[in-house]
Amino acid sequence: GVLCFNTVTQTWKQYNHRENDSTSLSTDIVFSICVDPKQPERYIWAGTEGGGLNRIDLTTGKVKCFREKDGLPNSVIYGIVPDNEGKLWLSTNKGLSCYNPASGRFLNYEEADGLQSNEFNRYAFGKSAAGWLYFGGINGFNYFKPEEVRTDTTFSKVIFTDFRINNK
Numbered sequence: 790g791v792l793c794f795n796t797v798t799q800t801w802k803q804y805n806h807r808e809n810d811s812t813s814l815s816t817d818i819v820f821s822i823c824v825d826p827k828q829p830e831r832y833i834w835a836g837t838e839g840g841g842l843n844r845i846d847l848t849t850g851k852v853k854c855f856r857e858k859d860g861l862p863n864s865v866i867y868g869i870v871p872d873n874e875g876k877l878w879l880s881t882n883k884g885l886s887c888y889n890p891a892s893g894r895f896l897n898y899e900e901a902d903g904l905q906s907n908e909f910n911r912y913a914f915g916k917s918a919a920g921w922l923y924f925g926g927i928n929g930f931n932y933f934k935p936e937e938v939r940t941d942t943t944f945s946k947v948i949f950t951d952f953r954i955n956n957k
Contacts, residue, residue, distance in 0.1 A: 790803055790804050790805035790806065790814055790817045790819065791803070791804040791814065791819055791822065791833070791835055791845065792804075793833065793845075793847065802847075802850070804835075804845055804850070804852065805817055806840075811854075812851040812852055812853075813852055814835065814837070814840070814843055814845075814852050814854075815837055815840030815841055815843055815852070815854040815856075816837045816838060816839060816840030818837060818838040818839070818840070819835045819836065819837055819838075819843075820836050820837065820838055820865075820866060820867050820868075820911050820912075821835070821836035821866060821867060821868050821869045821911075821914070822834070822835055822836075822869070823835075823836075823869035823870070823871060823877065825844075825871075825890070826871035826875045826877075827875045827890065830847070831846060831847055831848055832844055832845065832846060832847065833845045833847065834869050834877060836866025836867060836868065836869045836879060837864070837865075837866055838865055839864050839865055840854065840856075840864060841854050841855050841856035841857075841861055841864040841866065842854070842856075842861060842866050842869075842877075842879060842888065843855075855888070855895075859895070860886075860894065860895030860897070861879075861881065861886055861895055861897075862881055862883040862884050862886055862895075862897040862899070863881040863882045863883035863884075864881075865881055865882040866879050866880070866881055867879075867880045867881065867882075867909050867910060867911045867912075867913070867914065868880040868909065868911075868912075868913065868914025868924060869914075870914055870915065870916050870922050870924075871916075872887075872916075872920070872922065872935035872936070873920050873935070873936070874935070874936070875890065875891070876889050876890070876935065877890065878922055878924075878935065880909035880910075880913070880914055880924045880926070881909060882907070882908050882909070883897075883899070883907050883908075884897055884899035884900070884902075884904055884907045885897070885898045885904060885909070885924060885931070886898070887935070887938075896940060898938075903931075904926070904931055905926045905927075905928040905929040905930060905931055906926045906927050906928040906929075907926075908926055908927045909924055909925065909926040909927075910925050910926055910927065913925025913926070913930065919934075920934055920935070920936075921933065921934055922934075922935060
């Protein structure tokens with residue numbers, strides 16, 4: 790789970806997975822922790838082994854979990870790194886994901902987008918003082934400036950070349 794120390798009250802608070810409690814951690818195996826870049830006094834983010842991305846609300850003690858059904862490419866989150874705009878970049882077993890807490894949307898990147906591999910490693914992530922993000926994987930590492938990543942927003946025209954119903 791996650792232990793959190795309150796420097797004001799000098800007390801510890803523990804967050805764990807509890808069966809049949811959807812507001813607890815999704816699993817007790819946590820690979821990475823990140824203080825929320827926009828609301829550091831309220832939220833902590835936890836990347837888990839198979840439990841997805843967990844947002845811990847320090848004011849209520851409740852946890853919100855994000856998984857594949859929410860847009861993640863994979864529920865194994867090795868690293869969490871915030872960019873300078875407050876988005877969270879996540880390394881997974883199926884590429885990199887960029888989560889925008891303001892919109893609630895995930896953008897996912899994979900080997901076809903230029904990654905060294907779709908599989909990343911634990912403890913292999915970081916951010917430089919200049920804002921470069923680094924993520925290590927099984928075939929090397931990727932580094933980039935998040936503000937320079939461009940998303941292709943052009944729509945491809947769909948063309949039917951054949952159409953069949955019941956194989957006819």
